[in-house]
Amino acid sequence: MKIVGLITEYNPFHNGHKYHMEQALELTGADAALVVMSGNFVQRGTPAIMPKHLRTEIALKSGAAAVIELPVCYASGSAEYFALGAVSLFEQLGCVNSICFGTECKNLNALEEIARILHEEPEPYRQSLKVHMKSGLSFPYARQRALEEYTKDTALSSYMEKPNNILGIEYLKALYRLESSIIPYSVQRKESNYHDTHLCETYSSASAIRKLLAFSGNAVHMESDGMYDEPILSDILTRLEEQVPPICIRLLEETHRTRYPVYANDFSLILKYRLLSATPQWLMSFVDVTEDLANRILKYRNDFISFDQFCDLLKTRQLTYTRISRALLHILLDIRKKDMDMWMSADMHGYARVLGFRKDSAGILTALKEKSSVPLLTKLSYTDQIEEPFLSMLECDIFASNLYETVVTEKFKTPFINEYEHSVVRV
Secondary structure: OOOEEEEEOOOOOOHHHHHHHHHHHHOOOEEEEEEEEEEEEEOOEEOOOHHHHHHHHHHHHOOOOOOEEEEEHOOOOOOHHHHHHHHHHHHHOOOOOEEEEEOOOOOHHEEEHHHHHHHHOOOHHHHHHHHHHHOOHHHHHHHHHHHHHHOHHHHHHHHHHHHHHHHHHHHHHHHHHHOOOOEEEEEEEOOOOOOOOOOOOOOOHHHHHHHHHOOOOOOOEEEOOOOOOOOHHHHHHHHHOOOOOHHHHHHHHHHOOOOOOHHHHHHHHHHHHHHHHHHHHHHEOOOOOOOOHHHHHHHHHOOOHHHHHHHHHHOOOOOHHHHHHHHHHHHHHEEEEHHHHHHHHHOOOOOOEEEEEOOOHHHHHHHHHOOOOOOOOOOOOOOOOOOOOOOHHHHHHHHHHHHHHHHHHHHHHOOOOOOOOOOOOOO
């Protein structure tokens, strides 16, 4: 059985994701698509707009054979950790023949050339990177400049200006690092760019769809009691009918104001509580928190109003908004450097959490059971085969999911569903 792996967030699922899945199956000749998906928190350092089980259901009904959760420590990490976490999980599952990812360019060979340089880090490149970092450039810009100086190729380095290209390069780097036999493929984005906030004809970005679901722009109408009126929701869903699969529309309508939308600012009070008693040493124990950022957090914490506002307040030329958002999320979720080091040095994964599968894709579960080097986790009570240090990783996943659910419960006044109560999604 040929299986193609897709690394996703589906935040939320849209036509571009369906196109990617269809193209991946066609390009690779695979029999099934196995999805590794972020859980309730995503790589931008924010909560997903809707819970992972809803996003899993949409993915399965849109063609995915099975969905595996990417542990939150990797899902909320930098592009490098996100990519390495996902690719290493495919490697340990043992049955994935290829991966397919979206890019802004058609030139996979160029991305592979960049990935090799970044993986091998030749001495001239490394020295150039140090110089640009010392000059005050943020890491992404310093890396791009160093690559340009090393290759003497402005066109090649310009590929690193686009977010999907950057992630694609990190997937390729991960394959080199793991000496993997998994074959990479790429699909070029259609119509929209990653950060576009306006709707396109058919293939809009997730950013544009999230903005619309937040009832922002001209479609906004807020009632005096703080609730959105139903006609506006109907209008917005009508606008989305050309942007997302029908099953997504149905779930968006059925779960509105009971399961979604969830945003970073919904976690503001919890984050502020975490920061009130913080010390520099305590802050620096978390992933992505440098001494400079720790000092800025303490300097400005009395000016904290909301999660988003605090990210804006803290950002500098060297510290990007997204980097700060990830760092604050790691503080919120208690993701520590020492734990990441421990998990990374212990083969990165000790289990594969199955979020859902299609009943007509039994073959993929058989392949997973036969070839996976890590236990498949379909129930949280079945943890006997999971060894330390990965029990602590699972505990981190469970805590993150229960925290997300707590916010959903408080925001929408709905019953709390403990992570242990969630069943695997079957469609």
